[in-house]
Amino acid sequence: MITIRDSRPDDGDRVIEIWRGAVDATHDFLLPEDRLALDEMVCGFLPQAPLWLAVDVKDYPLAFLLIDNGHMEALFVDPRYRGTGLGAALVRHGLALHPEMTTDVNEQNGQAVGFYEKMGFRRTGRSSLDGQGRPYPLIHLRHGD
Template identity: 35%
Template structure:
């Protein structure tokens, strides 16, 4: 496998990340309505991308995924829907695992594919919330990873 490059995102990457996010969410978050997606998109565009430490994964000089961190909390991890299943999410998580011994993240309960992915990467469920971070009725599972 070719070695992909992970680099810190720059402001100029944001339009690409927003489009990638939108395609990924539409492919993986079937429980969200178009209105939900638009509301989240606006939050991402106007606020959330600027609030996290963003890293992008490039494969053959194309951004195929990104991860947003707040210290050892993974706030967002998205892979372009055309590139899912190629190990890119695992590469981004391994990048974070090299930096932190403990990692935390939330995953939507209605996204069992993502939950299985994170569990395969060593994350365990440590809690649950009825509402998402925006107060919407999309339950979250709180996950934690501890290096051994």
């Protein structure tokens, strides 16, 4: 059984593990130097960020969601648990709080684009650069009408 709960300060190391595993499994388009720069940035803020965690019966985090003002900034699932419904459960939780939630997804991450479209998100635009100004195009998505 999976439970969704708020993150706590002692979840920080596990959240970084999830992020690293998920990025390494799904973001093979990143240049090694960009992957390292992102890692440094993420380690600086993610452990303290207000996250929603999907945890197992032993309260062990398996996936996380970060929402800021109705915008999904991050959704990452431990690669050992991809395809088990954890990501969808977290997105549904986020949508219950923010029915018209928005997100951005790397265009090169086709599986993620398909996942969000299956969850009812629609494309609203595209940027040729990511949020750090790197050449990784983003697809802008919004849920709802």
